[in-house]
Amino acid sequence: MQTKYLLLLLLPFTVASCMKDTVKESYSFFRPVYQTKDQVKAGIKNAPSVEIEKPGKIILKDHYLFLNDVDKGVHIIDIADPANPKKISFISIPGCVDMAINGNYLYADCYTDLVTIDIANPLQVTVKQFLNGVFPHRYYGAFFADTGLVIQKWIRVDTTISYPYSSGSRNYFFERTGLFTLSSRGGFSASSFSGTASVAIAGSTARFGLQQNRMYTVSHDDLKVFNIAKADAPAYVNKVDLIQGNIETIFPYKNNLFIGAQGGMSIYSASNPDQPSLLGQFTHVRSCDPVVADDTHAYVTLSGGSFCGGFSNQLDIVDIKNLFSPKLLKTYPLKSPKGLSKDGNTLLICDGTDGLKLFNVADPSNVTHIKTVSGFDPHDVIAIQGYAIAVASDGIFLIDYRQPINAEIIGKIEVKKN
Amino acid sequence: MKNIFIAAICFLSTHLQAQTGKIKKMTSYLMPQIALIDGSSGTSTQIQLAGGLVKNNWHFGLGAGIDYYEMRSVPLFTDVRYHFGKEQKVFTYANVGYNFSWVQDTRDPRFILPPSSNAVKQTDGLYTDIGIGYTIKIGKRNSLLMSTGFSVKQMGEEYHPLPFSSWVWPSSTPWISSESTTVRKFDYTFKRVCFKVAYRLW
Structure with missing residues (x-):
């Protein structure tokens, strides 16, 4: 009698295969x-x-x-x-x-x-x-x-x-072992804006740059040259293969082109405007790295932990007195730096959710933090004559930093909320 | 759903505790059990511990365990049993509760773009098990209980794509645009037959 009951208990296993797991x-x-x-x-x-x-x-x-x-x-x-x-x-x-x-x-x-x-x-x-x-x-x-x-x-x-569910078609991996394996299946009001730009100024994440009647554009791995002597009718001139791939930004300065890539910064001479040539290169760990430069130094932000790859989040200041051999001068840790802009001795850096940070770079080997304008997450900035325009996903912010220590948001343009 | 279930368990637990002192005839039971589970995705195992109070032919209790079928989970459930007849050998049971996900690895190996991990969140779900069984007395207080039943385990996953918002290479192309990324949800229903062996300690 007992055996009969016990055997009956096993009967449902004969129909187990009829039941289907579903998704x-x-x-x-x-x-x-x-x-x-x-x-x-x-x-x-x-x-x-x-x-x-x-x-x-x-x-x-x-x-x-x-x-x-x-x-x-x-x-x-x-x-x-x-x-x-x-x-x-x-x-x-x-x-x-x-x-x-x-x-x-x-x-x-x-x-x-x-x-x-x-x-x-x-x-x-x-x-x-x-x-x-x-x-x-x-x-x-x-x-x-x-x-x-x-x-x-x-x-x-x-x-x-x-x-129907099946282990093989499942999208995500997780362990599936058992006890034992049985089967596996602002406040300030400015009357007028002094920070105007008679010559257009682009943000540091620009991929189009102008210089000497030429427009230079970067793709993922090459540089294109357009002759814009006839401003209303640019002419395609040439394509220059670049030494690095994953090109992100271009920053023309004087006669040189500073090209930011995920693997480093390259400096190209535009002495021959139709055929820029490599001068020097500064390599770093993989990350996003907009770059701005002045006569003696290049300022490179490294942003990791996103699509850019890598995990470095810092400001690298590179000595470019010798363009053929740029050298890292100093590194400053940041949170998640993106675009940057330099106005005189003031360097403005979009630093993730921390906001816009202002630094005094009078002495590049001893950069000092002046002020953080917080409350937004900017990705690019233009700074000119005491005013900054910062772009964030939730708005365009206008910042008055004529007195850097008192920098503040004075205006905002809203972005459509998703 | 989860909150309602937890509240129900708390209520039942408190209620039973309060009753213990009042009803003299009521005894208690505690039994660890191990189960073999079989479904269309394979065969796996489950361990549980159930216990509670006994009044006449009825058992009312709570149980918890680890269910290894496909997605490891911790079911927390109410355990109700009815033993038939005077000898109380044949019984039927019903477990209703909630499965708490206990998945170890949430990485998605398909994506190699840095960083390589995409957020995958496991979601909890309903746990049910009903069945019949047979009791074999061992000694005066102990017994071996064998049962078979039909169990449903519901769990889910939410795949949150890593925002691929490129401020350097912007695009409105959906797979690049962070605004366009969407959560992908998977609700799994696992239907299994289970065979349990339990040892009633008291």
Whole structure:
């Protein structure tokens, strides 16, 4: 009798295989919406100011701030009164992530193309020229841009699906051993903005740089040279393969080009403007490293722990008196430094969630911290004559640092909340 | 759900404790048990400890254990049993509770972009087990209980992609844009047959 009961208890195991483990998976995917290039070109024009969605690169020209909205275009912001900045116009440029300003002309990438726009009247801009296919490195994941179509936007699609579970198809790894293995399966109001830039000034994360009637652009591993002697009609000149890959930024200074890459900083001479040549190189651990320079030193921020790779978060000051052999002078630890800007003896560094830090670099071997303007997470900054414009994902911040020790946010332009 | 369950357990525990002194006929039970679990994903094991109070043919208690089936978890459950007849050899039981994830490794090996780890969060879920069994008396107070049952374990995972927001190489392409990253959720339902052997200490 007892044995019979015990055998009955094992019966359910015969139907165990009939039961199926299941998974309900919820996820979102993105569906591209395409446009022809002609449609894209026709769309480049002035539009009323719109909300800023994803702030990117910045350029200051006169009292206008040109702010890239990633892949959408360029906002024109009047910061004559920094406590009350005003968006005055938006130039729709699909696929735009980098730009430069030469006099009255804005050069911007439009996916794989370079577009030249007359911005003499920011409220009435006109397209002057298109250079097709000069930026073939621009890509969209698995989609390549040289098909004649470009992706105008992405539509998010939320999905839930159910399917039988199996160990092999599981996305994530975790241990699955048992006791034993049986089977394995601001307050300040400025009346006027003194910090205007008659010559356009770009942020340190710029990938377009102007020098000697040339525009230099960097892709992931090369430098492109454009002749802009005829400002309204740039001409593609040359491509220079760079000594390092993973190029991030370019900072033209005097006759040299300081190129920031994930593996270090390279200095190229533009004595021959159409064929820049390598002078020297400073290598460091892998990280993101915008760079600015003056006559004697280069200031490089290393930011690790993100897509950049590496884990270093610091300011490296590099002695560049000998351009052929740049030498590390000193390193200062930081939290998560990104873009930076130097104005006289004041160095401003976007340092992650700490905010914007101001340093006195009169003596580069003894840099002293002056002040941290906190409350935001900036990624790039332009500093000029006591005013700074810092870009963060949640806004554009205007900071008065005419007295560095009393530096404070005096104005802000909101960014659309997601 | 988790909070309701914990509150229920606390209430039951307090209630039973309060009752202990009042009802003289009530005795207690405590039994460790080991289980063999079989489902479409394979065979695994489970260890548990259940205990509580006995009144007439009813057992009311709480239990906890470690469930190694696919995703290691710690089930915390109520244990209700009814032993049939005078001899109380044949019994039926029901466990209802909550599975707390106890997964060791949360790295996602598919992604090699630095840093290589992406946040994976395991989520807890329902735990149920119902079945029937047979008791073999051993000595005066002890007994061996063998049972078979049907158990459902629900757990989940949330995959939080590492923000790939590049302030150097900005893009609105979804897989690069941090604003576009989405949480990917997996809700697993594991249906198993389990065979348990328990030793009733008292």
